[in-house]
Amino acid sequence: MATAEQRVAIVTDLPSRELHTRFPDLLVTDPFINTPEGLSRHDSTLTSQLVVDELLSGIQLSTAAPGVGEIATLYEQALLNAGITDVLHVSVGTKLSTGYGNAIYIAQQEFFERAHHFDSETVFDGTGIMAGHALELARKGLGVEEILFELKAMQQRIVVFAYLDSPEFAGRGGRVEKEIITKFLARAGGKGIVEMDNNIGRSRGIAMTRKNGLARLVEAVEDVRGGRLIERVVLTSTPIGTNTGEKERRVNLSQEIDEIYDNLSGKDSNTQRENVTITPTLSVHLGPQAQGVVVLFERQK
Structure with a gap:
């Protein structure tokens, strides 16, 4: 909830529904999911389960980022709120979508230095955690430069990994480098691990099961931990049902999430855990039965 001290509104992209519920003051862009027949639907009008069911039935889905007009309208909406002087857009990694980065830049020009951009250089609730933190700081009355300073420091403590059970979906979506996907697919049935940080998708290994x-x-998380303690873990998954909604499969995938968390090193009694669902748009790119891990390491003392 906005406070009397808040001067900066926060805009972000593709946070999980769970995180957005916790931070309802976040203004969220609304990308499109398209079908081969030309049907274009907003992410906000769909459920991730519906998208996964469509993928499993063989429908070829694609996505499109919001355009300049949609972004500018969101900024204008933010600046109309009483007391708000600036808007800060905490975006997904823009090199994962160069056109989207350009659209943000053009939209900013309409607001005479009142609209600002911070590139999270990552995705999932890696971006979402930063946006939520930015909102908490804004509620305390911090200005844009102060929030940006804190976000840059926080960015170094966040890592995001995805497990792709069906890498061909990431290949169609174009958000992971083609040579990485080709490597995964060259081995029949190959599963892929991708690190989604620093504005690139980097291979972290292939597995056959x-x-x-x-x-x-x-x-992969342990490889980058470097002895740091984990402050927060967000386990982010595509929906765990199938076309037939098999209960047994849902239970098994739920157990997987618990096992991933239990096997992570660097946790202590203060480590926070959240389970969230990957948004419909990201489900298009990652495919069915994907798993992700977003880790926020503790601030170094």
Whole structure:
């Protein structure tokens, strides 16, 4: 909830529904999901389960980022609120969508230095955690420069990894480098681990079974931990149902999430855990039965 001291409104992209519920004051852009027949639907009008069901039934879905007009309208909406002097857009990694980065830049020009941009250089609730933190700081009355300073420091403590059970979906979506996907697909049935930080998708290994792939996901986090303690873990998954809604499969995937968390090193009694669902748009790119881990390491003392 906005406070009397708040002068900066926060805009972001693709936070989980769970995080947006916790931070309802976040203004969220609304990308499109398109079908081969030309049907274009906003992310906000869909459920992730519906998108996964469509993917499993063979429908070729694509996505499109909001354009300049949609972004500018959101900024204008933010600046109309009483007491708000500036808007700060905490975006997903723009090199994952160069056109979107350009659209943000053009939209900013309409507001005479009242609209500002921070590139999170990542996705999932890696971006969302930063946007939520920015909102907390804004509620305390901090200005844009102060919030940006804190976000830059926080950015160094966040890592995001994805387990792709069906890498071909990421290949179609174009958000992960083609040579990485080609490498995954060159081995029949290959599963892929991708690090989604620093504005690039970086391969973190290939596995031939789901069990080994999820173990590699845990190892990838350990590879970058460097002895740091984990402050917060967000386990982010595509919906765990299927076309037939098999209960047994849902239970198994829920157990997987618990096992991923249990096997992570660097936790202590203060580590916070959240389970969230990947948004419909990201589900298009990651495919069914994907898992992600967003880790926020503790601030170094």
